[in-house]
Amino acid sequence: MLRGLDISNMLIIDRLELQFQPGLNVLTGETGAGKSILLDSLGFVLGWRGRADLVRQGAAQGEVTAWFDLTDDHPGRAVLDEAGLPVDDELILRRVNTADGRKTAWVNDRRCSGEVLRALSDTLIELHGQHDDRGLLNPRGHRAILDDFAGLDAVRDKTRKAWRAVGHAKKALVAAEAAMAAIRDEEEFLRHAVAELDALDPQPGEEADLDTKRRLMQGAERIREDVQRAHQILGHDGAEGAVSDAIRWLDGVADSAEGQLDAPLAALSRAMVELDEATDGIVSALETLSFNPSELEDTEERLFAIRGLARKHDVGPDELSIFADDLRRKLTALDAGDADLGRLRSDLDAAQTAYDAAAEKLSAARRTSAKALDKAVMAELAPLKMERAVFETQITDEDPGPDGRDAVAFTVATNPGAPAGQLNKIASGGELSRFLLALKVCLTREQTGLTMIFDEIDRGVGGATADAVGRRLSQIAATGQVLVVTHSPQVAALGAHHWRVEKKVAKGMTTSQVVPLAAPDRVDEIARMLAGDTITDEARGAARALLSG
Numbered sequence: 001m002l003r004g005l006d007i008s009n010m011l012i013i014d015r016l017e018l019q020f021q022p023g024l025n026v027l028t029g030e031t032g033a034g035k036s037i038l039l040d041s042l043g044f045v046l047g048w049r050g051r052a053d054l055v056r057q058g059a060a061q062g063e064v065t066a067w068f069d070l071t072d073d074h075p076g077r078a079v080l081d082e083a084g085l086p087v088d089d090e091l092i093l094r095r096v097n098t099a100d101g102r103k104t105a106w107v108n109d110r111r112c113s114g115e116v117l118r119a120l121s122d123t124l125i126e127l128h129g130q131h132d133d134r135g136l137l138n139p140r141g142h143r144a145i146l147d148d149f150a151g152l153d154a155v156r157d158k159t160r161k162a163w164r165a166v167g168h169a170k171k172a173l174v175a176a177e178a179a180m181a182a183i184r185d186e187e188e189f190l191r192h193a194v195a196e197l198d199a200l201d202p203q204p205g206e207e208a209d210l211d212t213k214r215r216l217m218q219g220a221e222r223i224r225e226d227v228q229r230a231h232q233i234l235g236h237d238g239a240e241g242a243v244s245d246a247i248r249w250l251d252g253v254a255d256s257a258e259g260q261l262d263a264p265l266a267a268l269s270r271a272m273v274e275l276d277e278a279t280d281g282i283v284s285a286l287e288t289l290s291f292n293p294s295e296l297e298d299t300e301e302r303l304f305a306i307r308g309l310a311r312k313h314d315v316g317p318d319e320l321s322i323f324a325d326d327l328r329r330k331l332t333a334l335d336a337g338d339a340d341l342g343r344l345r346s347d348l349d350a351a352q353t354a355y356d357a358a359a360e361k362l363s364a365a366r367r368t369s370a371k372a373l374d375k376a377v378m379a380e381l382a383p384l385k386m387e388r389a390v391f392e393t394q395i396t397d398e399d400p401g402p403d404g405r406d407a408v409a410f411t412v413a414t415n416p417g418a419p420a421g422q423l424n425k426i427a428s429g430g431e432l433s434r435f436l437l438a439l440k441v442c443l444t445r446e447q448t449g450l451t452m453i454f455d456e457i458d459r460g461v462g463g464a465t466a467d468a469v470g471r472r473l474s475q476i477a478a479t480g481q482v483l484v485v486t487h488s489p490q491v492a493a494l495g496a497h498h499w500r501v502e503k504k505v506a507k508g509m510t511t512s513q514v515v516p517l518a519a520p521d522r523v524d525e526i527a528r529m530l531a532g533d534t535i536t537d538e539a540r541g542a543a544r545a546l547l548s549g
Contacts, residue, residue, distance in 0.1 A: 001020075001022060001068060001069045001451055001480070001481045002020050002066065002067075002068055002124070002125070002451045002481060002483070003019065003020060003067050003068060003069055003090075004017065004018060004019045004020065004065075004066065004067050005017070005018045005020070005038070005041070005042060005045075005064070005065070005066050006018075006063075006064070006065040006066075007038075007041045007062075007063075007064050008062060008063045008064075009055060009056040009059035009061065009062040009063065010037065010040075010041045010044070010054050010055070010056060010062040010063075010064060010097075011034075011037045011040070011041075011054060011055075011056055011062075011512075012034055012037065012056065012503070012510050012511055012512045013034065013037060013041070013056065013511065013512050013513075014056065014511045016512075016513060016514055018038075018499065018514055020481065020483065020497070021481075021496065021497045022477075022480070022481050022496075023477045023478070023481065023482070023496035023497065024473055024474050024477035024482050024484065024494060024495045024496045024497070025481070025482065025483045025484070025495060025496070025497045025498075025499070026483075026484045026486055026491065026492045026494075026495030026497070026498050026499070027483065027484070027485050027486070027499050027500075027501055027514070028486060028487070028492050028498070028499075028500055028501070028525055028529060029500050029501030029502055029503075030502075030503075031487075032503065033501040033502050033503045033512060034501050034502075034503055034512030034513075034514075035485045035501045036455075036485075037512060038485075038501065038514070039127075039453065039455060039485065040054065041054070041064045042064070042066065042125070042453075043127075044064050044095060044097065045064040045065065045066045045093050045094070045095045045105075045117075046066070046093070046117055046118070046120070046121035046124065046125060047095075047105065047114045047115070047116075047117025047118040047120075047121055048118065048121065054097050055097055055098070055099050059099065060098065060099055061096050061097060061098045061099060062096070062097045063094065063095070063096045063097075064094070064095055065092065065093065065094045066092075066093045067090060067091065067092045067093070068090070068091040068092075068093075068124055068451075069089065069090060069091075070087075070088070070089055070090070070091050074123065075123040076091060076120050076123040076124060079116070079119045079120050079123060080107070080108075080120070083107075083112060083116045083119075085107050085108060085110050085112060085116070086107075086108040086109075086110060088108065091107070091108065091120075091124075092106075092107070092108055092109070093105070093106070093107055093117065093120070094106045095117070105117050107120070124451060125451050125452075125453060126451070126452045126453065127452075127453045127455065128436055128440060128452060128453065128454050128455070128457060136410070136423070136436050136439055136440065137423055137436075139408075139409045139410075139422060142393075142408045142409055142410050143366075143403060143406065143407070143408035144403075145408075145410075145443060146366060146369060146370060146373060146393060146408050147366070147403075148443070149369060149373055149442070149443055150365060150366065150368075150369030150372070150373075152362065152365055152366070152369070155358070155361060155362045155365055156362060156403060156404070158358050158361075159355070159358040159359050159361075159362045159402070159403065159404050160402045160403065161358075162351070162354045162355035162357075162358040162359075163355055163400075163401065163402040164402070165351040165354065165355070166348070166351045166352055166355045168351075169344070169347045169348040169350075169351040169352075170348060172344055172347070173341070173344040173345060173347075173348050176337075176340060176341055176344050177341065179333070180333075180334070180337045180341065183330055183333060183334045183337070184334065186330075187331075187334060190327050190330055190331050190334070191331065193313070193324075193327055194324065194327050194328055194331060196309065197309070197320065197323070197324040197327070198324070200302075200305055200306065200309060200320075202306045202309070202317065202320040202321060203321060204318045204321055205318060206306065206317075207303065207306050207307065207310075207317035207318065208318075210299055210302060210303040210306070211303060213299050214296065214299050214300055214303055216288075217295065217296045217299065218296070224286065227282055227285055227286055228286065230282060231279065231282045231283065231286065234275060234278060234279050234282065235279065239275060240272070240275050240276075240279065243268055243271055243272050243275060244272070246268060247265060247268050247269065247272065250264060250265055250268070251265060306320065355400070359400065359404045359405050362403075362404045362406070363395070363404060363405060363406050366395055366404075366406055366408065367395055370393035370395055370408075371393075373393055373442060374391055374392055374393055376442040377391040377435075377438050377439055377442050378390075378391055380437075380438035380439075380441050380442060380472070381434070381435075381438050383468045383471075383472075384434040384437065384438060384465060384468050384469065384472070385434075385461075385464065385465045385468070386414075386431065386434055386435075386438075388414075388415055388416060389412060389413065389414050389415070389431070389435070390412065390413040390416065390420065391410070391411075391412050391435065391438070391439075392410075392411050392412075392413075392420060393408060393409075393410055393411075394408070394409050394410075394411050394420075395407070395408055396409075409422060410422075410423055410439065411423070411426075412426050412431075412435055413426065414426060414431055423435055423436070431460075433456075433457040433458055433459055433460065433461065433469070434461065434465070434469065436457060437454075437457055437469055437472050437473070438472070440452070440476060441472050441475060441476060444476050444479070444480070451480065451481045451482075451483070452476065452480065452481070452482050452483070453482075453483045453484075453485075454473060454482065454483070454484045454485070454486075455485050456485050456486065456487065457469070457473075457484070457486075458470070458484075458486050458487070458488040458491050459487070461488070462488065462490075463490075466488040466489075466490035466491060467490040467494075469488070469490070469491055470488065470490050470491035470492075470493070470494040471494065473491065473494070474494045477496070487529065488529070489526045489529040489530050489543065489546060490546060492522075492525070492526055492529060493522075493526055493543070493546035493547045493549075494549075497516075498516070498517040498522050498525070499514045499515065499516050499517065500514070500515050500517055500521070500525050501513075501514050502514075502515060519547075522543075522547060523540055523543045523544055523547065524540070524543075525543075526543035526546055526547065527539035527540045527542070527543040530542050530543060
């Protein structure tokens, strides 16, 4: 609920502070007094896009502050929370416009963007008037209005969920089809490459082992001759035999040497062990160096085949087996692809069927609710002296989407037999005001805590019709807050709170101010609205009669 508005240096407003109340708040005043400036200023602090030249001439900047009460379940709390802004029971909006056009906004003393302001404004204020393109006159919003009237949130949410499921299923199918198409384009290559890799069957580390083996075999002849010579020197006819003879000779005389040969004998025994180990290693090496000449050819052939295949596929030799696994997986996917595509198509068909059912249920509920809304609006038109007019909610087919397959438009025919058309294209100013009011009365019956602004919605009507308009506005205000800019004394008399907007000239400077009216002042203001500049006793009497109800 809007509790107050503080305006500084905006157009012809020098400084103005207003405090609003629940119920019906009326603002009256002569044409040009500045009533529209109040709405421009409120729209500015709410982030609405409007006129650019708002700063009062000669001022460095203009500033508007608005403060609201937020209930515990107010939707504005979610907007604040998502934007990371402080959330409290009181919401304070402040926006500054410099003379050079720069705009800065704060929410609860935290800087914020115009986008956040506009998101908040959608939860705070509803503006209705003959030039309102944000609300009832905008056909793009009629479907949501009908859904809210009918309480179709659950059915609509189910349709949206089904629509998302269709989107996910389509995306999965398209991706799978694209992947299959790409695999099919390289199917011949895949099958040839896998066959070639399977035939060779390269193993990680094999290329290095083959290279070592090849180099060893290439130098084996030269190495073997030297190793063989060393084996002969160390063998039984060489060092091993000589050490054995020395041990035998020394062992035979050791007893007579009084222990002098014990250490040499021990050393020779250790040397004998080491010689045995060395001889065994040499024998093993000789066996390794012994190979069939064709084995070198086989080794080189496999080594070159592995290296050649690695170059062909631009991978390392040790990565060939991993590369082969990847190709096999692609072939497996290709072979299983038709089955997968069939399953994905079945998933899409099921999702589409679920969406069609949800959308049809939503459409049926909308058609039923449209008749109820039409009946309710028609009932409201009679007291507004439009009993011959026809209001109809038209539902037509449109391309499927998250909110179903229905296009919704509120249409009117001002007289029986006349062609129906959109609200803002068929009805005159006064008729349009009454259509909007009748529609709004029907739409707010189950709503509470709303702050609505009606900008000269009673233009073009008077007498009993203006009184009916005022009573409908009062009815709406009974469960919320309504601000009405009006030239109708019948409407003004029904206000619970009344302000007069007036323009003054002082020292060559024109300013606009808003004066709260007490009971006697209300009599004079409504008398002025009835009689004009010259207020007569008769006009005051008529004003008192209106105020007494």
